[in-house]
Amino acid sequence: MAEFSIIDTYFNRKNVNSIDLGVGDDSALLTPPPQQQLVICADTLVAGRHFPLDTNPHAIGWKSVAVNLSDIAAMGAKPHSILLALSLPQIDHDWLKGFSQGLYDCCDQFGVSLIGGDTTQSPHLTISVTALGWVDTGKAVTRSGAQVGDFICVSGQVGDAAYGLQHLGHPLQKRLDYPTPRCHLGQQLKGLANSMIDVSDGLAQDLGHILTASKVGAEIELNQLPIDATLKKLQQETQWKYALAGGDDYELCFTISPQNYETLLQQQLDVNISKIGQITEQNGLRIIKNGIDHPLKFQGYQHFA
8 A cells, every 4th residue: 555655645636627636546537628739748867867866866856847848839839747757776755855845846836736646666767757838729839840941949057067077066057957847938939939948958959859840951150159257267168068069958949030039038938048049041050259169079968878
């Protein structure tokens, strides 16, 4: 009965939005809103691979939700609910209390409900979250819509989390442990952005997915990258490596027409937006500084390295 005791104690509470049937049955039941499409994504976090082994359990719970909500945001969708599959080496009530509180704190901030999942024993701590959201039918922002002449933009700052991982205890570690999914911005970009992706594996690598899907090229100006003052004190190549290939930023990278960019700036935004480049006809990613090419000497996060 340990599994059901864990669920009842830590993962069974009143839902924060419309759910027909949630935690406690074989499956959850949802009624889709009219004229909406279901958006679904999943991410798995493995201890020692996706977060340091001594990470605070509250931070692990928060991040497990946040990285999935970031994917929902990248489609221009509104997050709705999550499913949790949790594999535990052992039952540690202090850990479970902190983890579940972090998970719910993130859910509460973004209006999301936990509606089901699974728990089991495993030699390795593994957390898999599936997130669900809704978007107006035909309005999802995908990777394949970038147009020649679009501005390339990114929210917030890039490189913070990668720096925090290499300098544990530094204030930027908070950006590693507690990423902020840009849910509100994602919904604002619906109908304005032509393409979008969340930055999880490094800005250059993730932008490359847009270029491949859209069959276009791009130019990025290094001087326009939004990086923290801490990174600006480093050698330039090191700055650029963190910003372009560090990963774990969970910011939104999107392409948008000049006209729609001006429209976006007239809205009330909850995060800074930086214009870092432009979509071009010529395939590939060109990285420049003051008109001079700076070819990449590094790559983004590799899941099977």
